[in-house]
Amino acid sequence: MSALSLKNVTKIYSTGSVFGSRGQFRALDDLSIDVQEGEIVGLVGESGSGKSTAARIGSGLLSPSTGEVSLLGTRIDGLSQRELRGSRADLGFIFQNPYGSINPRDTIGRAISLPFRIHRRTMSASEIKTAVLDLLERVGLAPAEEFYGKSPSQLSGGQRQRVAIARAIALRPPMLIADEPVSALDVTIAGQILELMLDIQTELRSSILFISHDLGLVQTMCDRVLVMNKGRVVEQGLPSDVLANPSDPYTKQLIAAMPSRMTRKDLVG
Amino acid sequence: MTHPILDIDLLRVEYPSAASTSVAVQGVSITVQPGERVGLVGESGSGKSTLAFATMGLLKAPGVVTSGSISVAGRVMTGLPDSEFASMRGSSVSMIYQDPFTFLNPLVRVGDQIGEVLQLHSKASRREARVAAAVILDELGLGPGAATARKYPHQLSGGQRQRVIIGMALVGSPQLVIADEPTTALDVTVQAQILRLLSREIDVHKTALLLISHDLDVIRLMCDRVYVMLKGEVVEQGPVDQIFSAPQHPYTQALLASSRRDTVREAAQRRVALMSAGATEEGASL
Numbered sequence: 001m002s003a004l005s006l007k008n009v010t011k012i013y014s015t016g017s018v019f020g021s022r023g024q025f026r027a028l029d030d031l032s033i034d035v036q037e038g039e040i041v042g043l044v045g046e047s048g049s050g051k052s053t054a055a056r057i058g059s060g061l062l063s064p065s066t067g068e069v070s071l072l073g074t075r076i077d078g079l080s081q082r083e084l085r086g087s088r089a090d091l092g093f094i095f096q097n098p099y100g101s102i103n104p105r106d107t108i109g110r111a112i113s114l115p116f117r118i119h120r121r122t123m124s125a126s127e128i129k130t131a132v133l134d135l136l137e138r139v140g141l142a143p144a145e146e147f148y149g150k151s152p153s154q155l156s157g158g159q160r161q162r163v164a165i166a167r168a169i170a171l172r173p174p175m176l177i178a179d180e181p182v183s184a185l186d187v188t189i190a191g192q193i194l195e196l197m198l199d200i201q202t203e204l205r206s207s208i209l210f211i212s213h214d215l216g217l218v219q220t221m222c223d224r225v226l227v228m229n230k231g232r233v234v235e236q237g238l239p240s241d242v243l244a245n246p247s248d249p250y251t252k253q254l255i256a257a258m259p260s261r262m263t264r265k266d267l268v269g
Numbered sequence: 270m271t272h273p274i275l276d277i278d279l280l281r282v283e284y285p286s287a288a289s290t291s292v293a294v295q296g297v298s299i300t301v302q303p304g305e306r307v308g309l310v311g312e313s314g315s316g317k318s319t320l321a322f323a324t325m326g327l328l329k330a331p332g333v334v335t336s337g338s339i340s341v342a343g344r345v346m347t348g349l350p351d352s353e354f355a356s357m358r359g360s361s362v363s364m365i366y367q368d369p370f371t372f373l374n375p376l377v378r379v380g381d382q383i384g385e386v387l388q389l390h391s392k393a394s395r396r397e398a399r400v401a402a403a404v405i406l407d408e409l410g411l412g413p414g415a416a417t418a419r420k421y422p423h424q425l426s427g428g429q430r431q432r433v434i435i436g437m438a439l440v441g442s443p444q445l446v447i448a449d450e451p452t453t454a455l456d457v458t459v460q461a462q463i464l465r466l467l468s469r470e471i472d473v474h475k476t477a478l479l480l481i482s483h484d485l486d487v488i489r490l491m492c493d494r495v496y497v498m499l500k501g502e503v504v505e506q507g508p509v510d511q512i513f514s515a516p517q518h519p520y521t522q523a524l525l526a527s528s529r530r531d532t533v534r535e536a537a538q539r540r541v542a543l544m545s546a547g548a549t550e551e552g553a554s555l
Contacts, residue, residue, distance in 0.1 A: 046456035046458060186312040187312070187483065187524065187528055188312065188524065191532050192532075195532055195536040198537055198539070199536060199539075201540065202539070205544075215457075217530065217533075254458060258457065259457075259464070259487045260486040262461065262486075266465070267465050267468040267469070267491070268465075268469070
């Protein structure tokens with residue numbers, strides 16, 4: 001069964017400018033994405049490609065203009081936020097910015113306990129605290145008791161992203177969406193966060209839709225890759241195949257522009 | 270014997286505060302020869318940007334050079350008043366900043382912003398500055414330059430703005446350009462264009478480059494020699510080929526391994542092995 005499926009999804013924004021001209025912007029154009037159970041799928045594209053819009057639609061944060069979105073076989077497009085609440089427990093979302101995704105006034109413990117307080121109404125306060133401490137340990141924020149009472153401002157970027165991961169996996173959701181989870185982090189810290197994500201995925205067997213601008217990273221992390229340009233998937237396949245034999249002109253351009261693949265010769269001419 | 274265009278000798282930069290003083294740069298020595306391309310790598314907080322700002326005489330308060338010296342084109346700059354630094358900026362050394370969205374003045378036409386650099390140093394009249402701006406915009410692939418010069422920053426894309434910033438850096442024919450993460454905010458295809466352009470321009474103008482980046486691949490591509498910074502100190506330096514093929518310092522080794530995603534690849538391989546083992550177990554139990 002597919003964990004997450006977007007079928008023929010289109011998203012249109014109407015654009016009114018100060019000069020009065022009216023137009024339509026097609027952020028997603030007949031987009032289909034299918035993430036199978038246990039699979040890590042990479043969604044690659046540059047800014048404006050529609051990859052973040054796709055992530056938001058996949059998570060129910062945004063409704064598509066047309067098309068179907070299903071989470072674990074259940075349609076979630078067109079549902080109200082209230083109706084979505086049940087499905088939300090099945091999906092964890094990890095945002096790019098570890099500084100903006102946690103309420104600065106919450107303690108770390110409270111931030112991570114949020115999913116339990118919403119979706120596990122029968123859990124007692126002490127049960128929730130135990131679960132949160134376990135999660136802190138799991139994401140490498142030890143001693144957990146110490147991190148539990150800290151405020152986000154006392155944490156480094158990497159530590160905050162660990163908190164974001166702890167919250168996203170709190171309910172052991174079958175589906176995770178990660179939107180550029182390490183692009184704001186230093187490369188050594190990014191490596192640790194990615195390792196953590198891979199280990200947790202192996203443990204929970206969750207599916208991951210991994211959104212990134214970094215084709216090299218997606219090759220390392222993912223089972224399958226989809227390349228997006230201008231709201232469409234222009235190429236997909238096994239990461240090693242796509243990198244070795246890209247068929248789409250835009251994919252070729254993207255690969256040729258990777259600094260790791262460029263040589264001095266490519267700088268001339 | 271040629272004199273280095275930039276000679277930083279045992280520099281120490283501190284940020285004093287009432288509670289405690291933090292040392293951002295400590296005993297750092299860096300030289301850049303005329304026409305040379307030198308890289309400076311390190312992660313956030315390593316002091317690489319502080320070093321760049323100190324060289325430009327633009328340290329943010331309360332940052333202060335407490336010992337060591339910075340010489341530009343044979344002239345010791347440390348200890349000189351701001352006006353001396355100002356006369357050097359843009360004419361001997363210029364800087365390309367990371368963010369193409371905040372650096373440009375939104376209310377001034379881009380041609381005037383480029384021309385201003387020349388007028389500040391009385392290198393050109395207003396009319397000459399305008400012509401020079403149009404010429405360099407053409408050269409930077411933003412032609413027709415005269416038309417682009419009349420545009421405002423918001424009418425340009427991120428990549429185009431970064432070209433304008435490169436134009437501002439080069440129009441005064443400096444001997445050294447310091448580029449602080451010049452492509453970090455850009456998409457990868459635009460990054461490749463900007464790197465190509467920057468490389469060509471510094472070749473044509475015979476300008477030396479000090480390229481600051483956290484991206485080792487970008488440094489390898491663009492530079493001849495590299496300094497590696499960690500916690501305010503240079504821990505290793507040498508020719509790019511040598512440092513990248515045989516790093517000596519443990520931090521450089523770790524940085525290279527992270528950059529190659531070694532540990533992530535290992536975790537991914539572990540995952541694949543465990544997932545397929547799990548699948549077989551499930552199959553056997555059915």
